[in-house]
Amino acid sequence: MFRKGFFILGIASLFSYSIEAQSHYPGQHHSKFVLHDQLSSPIQAFDLHQIRLLDGRFKENMLREQAWIKQLDTKRLLHSFRNNAGVYTANEGGYFAMKKYGGWESLDCDLRGHTTGHLLSGLALMYAQTGDDYYKLKADSLVKGLAEVQTALNQEGYLSAFPQELINRNLAGKSVWAPWYTLHKIYAGLIDQYLYCDSKQALSIAEKMGLWAYKKLQPVSPEQRRIMLRNEFGGINESFYNLYAITGKKEFQWLAEFFYHNETIDPLKEGKDVLDPKHANTFIPKLLGLTRNYEIVGKGDADTIAAFFWNTVINHHSFATGSNSDKEHFFKSDELSKHLSGYTGETCNVYNMLKLTRHLYTHTGDVKYADYYEKALFNHILGQQDPATGMVAYFLPMLAGAHKVYSTPENSFWCCVGSGFENHAKYGEGIYYHDANSVLVNLFISSELNWKEQNFSLKQETIFPQNGQTKFTITAAPTQPLGIKIRYPSWAKSVVVKLNGKVQKLKNLAGGYISLSQKWKVNDIIEVEFPMELSLKSTNDNANKVAIMYGPIVLAGKMGTAQMNSPAPYSDPSVYNDYYKYQYHIPADIITSLHLNPQNITSTIEKVPNEALTFKTKAEGIILQPLYNIHRERYVVYWDMIHE
Template sequence: MIEAGVGGNARGSGDVIRMDRRRFMAWSAMAAAAGMVGFPETVAALSPSLPRQSLGSQVRLTPSLFHDSVEATHRYLMRLSADRLLHNFREQSGLAAKAEVYGGWESDTIAGHTLGHYLSALSLMYAGNGKADCKARADHIVSELQACQQAGGDGYVAGFTRKRADGTVEGGRVVLDEVSRGDIRALPFDLNGSWAPFYTWHKLLAGLLDAHRCCGNADALQVLEGIAGYIETKLAPLDHAQMQRLLDCEFGGMQESLVELGARTGRTRWLQLAARFSHEAVVEPLASGKDQLNRLHANTQIPKLLGVARQFELQARKSDAAAALFFWQRVSGHHSYAIGGNADREYFQSPDTISRYLTEQTCEHCNTLNMIRLSRYLYRWSGEACYYDYIERAQYNHVLSQQHPDGGRFTYMTPMLSGEARKYSEPEGEFWCCVGTGMESHASFSDDIFWRDGSDITVNLYIPATLEDAQRGVGLQLESQLPDRGQVRLTITGNRDASLQRLRLRMPQWADTASVVRNGMPQQLQARAGYLELPGPWQVGDQLQLEFAMPLRVEPCADDATVVALRRGPCVLAADLGPADQPWTGVEPWLAVEDMASAFSMAGNDDTFQVTLPSHPQGLRFAPFHGLHDRRHAVYFRHLDAAALARRDSERAADVAIQTRLAERQIDHLQLGDEADEAGHRLTTVGNSYALSYRRQKGRDVRTGGQMRFDLQGKRPATILRLRYWGEEHRRRFAIAVNGVVLANEVLDGGRGDRFVDVDYALPAALHAPTDGGWQVRIEPEQGYSAGPVFGAWLLA
């Protein structure tokens, strides 16, 4: 049961129902006007009654790529020190730390986020893979957190900090004290000087929930309720507008975790607290069928929809289901790359612009893990195969590629730019967010293989595994040759009391055809709603053999059909462009339309292709993308006929002509981001400024409170300072001065095209003539904003 409400910000249930009905009807009208035929009916059919459940805790992986990844992750989890990750938690509770703090993000104000991920990974590893040492480690962490909470006395447990201007590091309580007084200084990733504290807190809440669910640790729920009570007290003085302003800073999945806490404890106070973390500026447009994701930080938004999804399961508001479903459809169908990842430089772009955002900073792993989790919610409500088509794509191509086979080294971004290679963390080094989600995703493959719906069992992923459902006496053994070949075998190893009735086998989206043999007898089956269905009765020893066709599939980008990815079976194929530690030739592979069928007609013994291309007559090896660790690669290719090839050559000639004209006017040029060139131009920085590279162009950024200065030299009079920016750069405001004279207060807020743009700033006549000191340029951001990145500076005649 749910207890009576506590606190003052909840509406009556009748008001909620009436408001939801109005929202849903308005959304339905908008959807119909936008041509989204059948969408309102699809939402209306979604059921939060949860008839489907994953059987992950009763599954054990058998040898495969996924099993290897789990074992590598397990070794890494055991290598890490829980006491080092607990350092800040004990220190902030007045207890002596038992071990030195880790470096990287764990020595920044976001400290503590890794412990939450780690606790989740340990718990998931125990539930899905039976690793008893992981349960023991998880129990130790919970007991330590409980000791911290008891020492603090007010429910507070956290590892995040704040750094003052003088360098003094303060515990996170001061941030909550200020917020409670109405002092809310919320930037996208900074709240009152601390790096996204609620985001960091959410990781701990999620870890405690996983320890409770997977390890049966009742103390975890008590610790979590103590933290939730502290948060509830601190946020109680804030009105609705103040709370929405607070949510302008990334807050992770706070809503989802608090809804889950309410579900497990039966206390509506946690549901009411969760509702305060509903970010209306993001959720309301989605509930109304509006894709306003362009320029939003991707992984800030996905957890918000996870919260909305969990809320739907408890409160059955159709507008929540509409927001979650619309978001999933837009992101998976219009904002995602071939490997299942999304976003460039962590941000969504305009829908259907993938071909223009093939860069070295695509596909943050956190986003993909959270999209997989959202897909599970939607599958639970509908049972539709499309959600596991997405999960399969993401697991085989992004998740498997994200961890290096030696274990404990994870990517942050997975680059889609041809000629790039994956860059991995060090096992006890960076502790990025994607190290944390990497631990989790590589511990939880068991969750996606077998699902139960009443007396039916559904096979959603063909990962080698066994199922032992002791409660119902059902056992299955799944053997699979995927991803190399399309053969799958499923054997009934237990069926006590004939409790197994229908088997449902997902018909993969990539398979043109499938043959099914049941106990030696071919079956004539048609897929229904993406599944092959076989009725009982079943006996121990019964066997199904499946063979899926695995043709080469060409997947064009929605915005440019001449840019394509290649897929065979569940795997995206990539061109191997050589060792990561060797220079790349710079020659991008491209495919001739007329030669595709013959070029990929023969696979090698190791399921790779040796392909002769017009760009590479000597041949290139094509292999599943996930396996190209420590290799440069290409995932997307120009797919050109004669006319398209001529257009490409004409564009390249025009670019050369532009560079020639620039060289004639150039007096001096600084390549920002290049260490030697910056030193030669006496570049100095104040505060937080860093070099970067985007689309292989070097540049430099300056964060709020900082500045950069450099000198340009020349013997000819100058009339123009030219600076280069990325055309869709946004939320950047900064002053540009030369020799102390402000030339402009620049605002970069997108809209200049998905290309680099050169902006000319006229020098006043008094600054034209050369001097011994040259021209000193100063770039300084406005308070609360960043400057740049600037990808080059030119002094022009």
């Protein structure tokens, strides 16, 4: 998100389908859609409900997310909506009896209500990921409350926690903090509720909201439109494309096209890197709406534009963690070493880049997209959550000696808190895909897949990235031959594959897939081992400013807790962007240089015996561990390399 009162470019959110078919992916083709995608994608995603996480770090994060979701009070979340409609009644305890949520959900914040939208999506995803009715029932109570508010407002379908005056200010080009961004989260959450949880009431609310928007925006002049689109409008275009595909109503197609932002997209058509100094999370989701339209119509230049944008961000604007931006903004191409601040790596940016990555992967099957997905998921999203509390970080600081700063249960509700409700509920999304005759394994995460259409089930057991070993067991087998394709990651230099204990002869498949195809039997076992090695990842603009990697995992130096704020490491930046005022108070004696031998890294870094994923520099004695595992402690990611 961005500061209140500034005009900036827009953001979005990826598509969601139903628990009965494709979800959060392109390629929808089931009965809940009047319009079916015309794009013929070579790769399809599995439904989230077909995948279950097994014990491991990702499931632990998901369980902590569940605990937090269960603590959130639906009445408190609905309070600002009811307050806006004037329907909060004494028999619910009265206005002063209701304890209000703070931060970006406070009644004086223009973004109030966005969390409820995110939570609707998070509950839908959690329901799909677990099958637990609790999450559907909790969402049903939110949907019912929103329907009551929409009826009480009686404004041609308008629904929000703030009055339409904020929309009017946006239309007039006046200072306002992103009303369409907030509405987008509500649209997206309601659509997810329909597609995952079969809530027809949620779809009805969203349709009424859409028809209100159509009537509201029909009279807007081209010049007025140009001005209003300079304010962050979220992924509203993508939500309208989704409503168009679900209902077939042309009003929603018109709305989606209305939010096409020429000032942002047109330069990309010409292959121009215009990212500096754009607000990153406003920019990224615009490509999602564009891509969603491409999937619906099956033609055009949108995929080329999105791929150019993706390559530009990944190759010229991203840190070793897969994250991007400094103080929420893109900076000049290939100037990473100049932007190692305490405000790098906004989590919402990664959330949206992963969504775009999934679209582009299914369009092409290119493994580079899966490689990036792994990097960003393990190094950023997995480590966003504080294991002690379940709270989440807005930024992933690259500043040497900084630490992660987490949200609070009552007084934050930033955008990255909202996207966090989704991030930790949908880990199953990126693990498996399929083509017509094969399962594709893209991530090494303990999980089970049930491809019921093929009568095929697969169990994956791994402690990756503690080592590069993964074991697959066939738990249900079809009568016909079926392919299993296992990603050969870009960081791997070799691989050993065993089928029922017998080593398989393989060609060099770097940058592709290990392909096994046969008539499988129950209890067939595939064992894969990718030896993991240390490597250095330098910034594009400074070969001697390096991050240390172990396979795809960023290792950071543990720097202790000296001079950390109390209660460390909370800041409670509850009002708008007070986190920019956060002071890290980094001790002057923090070590930021290492003696390293890039030609023989193990001569300068050694593995610590009997400690998982723990290394030590030989000269300085600095302990290195995965960045995702370092919490409530200072760390260093990028080092000044002293050549050995």
